[in-house]
Amino acid sequence: MAFSHIDCFSGPGGICTGLHAAGFDTKxxxxxxxSCVDTxxxxxxxxxxxxxxxRNVTAEQILPYIPEDGIDLVTSGMPCETFSTAGNTSRSFYDDRQF
Structure with missing residues (x-):
């Protein structure tokens, strides 16, 4: 049986992709x-x-998708704007989100 997972601050799904390859089932x-939701x-x-x-998500939105035996892993993605080469990196040194 696969381990179950909830992906918070999920971005476009990179964590889910890796965990899926490791045998997890993201619920x-x-x-x-x-744009991240669409991807x-x-x-x-x-x-x-x-x-x-x-901050506005309720238990009623999540619980119907949770297996009876619960969730094995909850992950939280990090903001990546300061590390991305796609944007303007000249200010990234001073961006507090990287800490």
């Missing part, structure tokens, strides 16, 4: 940024994705 993902949904269509600010 729920929570992400605020619409996640395209790459992981079996995962229930909640497109919302995590």
């Amino acid at each position: 729920v993902a929570i992400e605020y940024i619409k 996640y949904a395209a790459n992981h269509p079996s995962v229930h994705i909640i497109h919302a600010d995590i």
Whole structure:
């Protein structure tokens, strides 16, 4: 039986991709940024994705997707804007999100 997983601050789904390769079954993902939600949904269509600010997510939105024996792992992605080469990196040295 696969380990179960909830993916918080999921971004486009990189953590889910790695955990899926390791045998995990992601049940729920929570992400605020619409473009990330769209990418996640395209790459992981079996995962229930909640497109919302995590501070507003309720148990009623998550619990229907949780197995009776619970969840084995909850992960939280990190903001990656300061590490990405896609944006303007000249200010990344001074960006507090990297700490």
